[in-house]
Amino acid sequence: MSEIINETKIDSNFIDKWINEMLLNLGFSENIILFLKISTLTVLAFVIARIAHHVAKKILVRTAERAVKRTKSKYDDYIVNRKLLSRTSYLIPAMVIKPFIDWIFKDMEDLNLFLHNLVSVYFIVIILLMIDSTLKVVQDIYATKPYAKERPIKGYLQGANLVFILIGILTSISILSNVELLAVFTGLGAIAAVLLLVFKDTILGFVASIQLSVNDMVRLGDWVSMPSHNADGDVIEMTLNTVKIQNFDKTISTVPTYALISESFINWRGMKESGGRRIKRSISIDMKSVHFCTPEMIDKFKKVRFLRSYIDEKLEELKEYNQQFDIDESSLINGRRLTNLGVFRKYMESYLKHHPHISKDMTFLIRHLQPNEKGIPIEIYVFSDDTRWAIYEGIQADIFDHILAVLPEFGLKVFQFPTELSTDAGHLES
Helix, strand or coil: CHHHHHHHHHHHHHHHHHHHHHHHHCCCCHHHHHHHHHHHHHHHHHHHHHHHHHHHHHHHHHHHHHHHHHCCCCHHHHHHHCCHHHHHCCHHHHHHHHHHHHHHCCCCHHHHHHHHHHHHHHHHHHHHHHHHHHHHHHHHHHHCCCCCCCCCCHHHHHHHHHHHHHHHHHHHHHHHCCCCHHHHHHHHHHHHHHHHHHCHHHHHHHHHHHHHHHCCCCCCCCEEEEHHHCEEEEEEEECCCEEEEEECCCCEEEEECCHHHHCCCEECHHHHHHCCEEEEEEEEECHHHCCECCHHHHHHHHCCCCCHHHHHHHHHHHHHHHHHCCCCCCCCCCCCCCEHHHHHHHHHHHHHHCCCCECCCCCCEEEECCCECCEEEEEEEEEECCCCHHHHHHHHHHHHHHHHHHHHHHCCCECCCCHHHHHHHHHHHC
């Protein structure tokens, strides 16, 4: 083998001498001959490199991509989609040009070294692009797993990619400046404060991504509300620096990842997983319409399906109580009596317990709130058995439609500002 190499060197030296002598005989100076020789070989090197890259990319890579698409596995398709093979083909031109540098610039040590360093930096850039594609392939494959939404790794992969880029930059600086890599790392401490300032958001985002993942605070597909950032919708993407939330009006809110750690937000995942969504709404009753039930009203309530058993049991209970304490029932304020508001509250309780879309296993309250200038708020605090937004709103609307319709049957009125006052207020504002 060594003999063949020696013979090749002898032949190349012979060719160089022959070309030089021929050009000298034609009247060219040595400087012009050197310039022509370098120019010609440089153009030749780039042409060969271009041809090699074309063959690698148009023939080898495309053949490999067609073969990959014919396979049954979907995983290798991600390699093609993320252009890993295409980016690998860019190594070919550098591999072709590198030996030409030694041949063309063998007598120019400084230029030879500089060009070798440039080629090395080119190699590093292509390798970084290949690493980027590889990490994206890993992300695509991981996204097909059922647990990917619960444990997203995109932030970690972006962090790893950032580390590789920093190493690549430092290595390139080391190569171009002819300084050992260890010395570059040592000098890095002097600019650490600048790097921390430049990459502040990235560092905070990386730490926040770890906390969000470890504590299972946010997943892809979660419904989150963050009023401080005008965000209310589903999480569609989580990266190292940002979390994208598609609001219900189809706009996109971009929230810094670390904001989910430093600020408060609501994650509605618990509501979805529980299978029930809270209905918490009150209606104000005019206090002037609250009174004791008359015998006519009691006879009327006995005909109501949801009240029949309650009225009979309650009347028996009140009768026993009043007799036990010898209550004079000629005065309405003596003893215990039914009120229209109490009967209405019991009606709503029974009505909602028989409602097909109200959960019986979760909190169930029909309660009075503190009376105020708008009357007595009667609050319904129950859970629907369907968490879908449109259906939930329909259930809630049907319940309060019914409440407003049946209130007059109990002799009750809803409190609202008189129309005259509203008109007068409108005139005053205008």
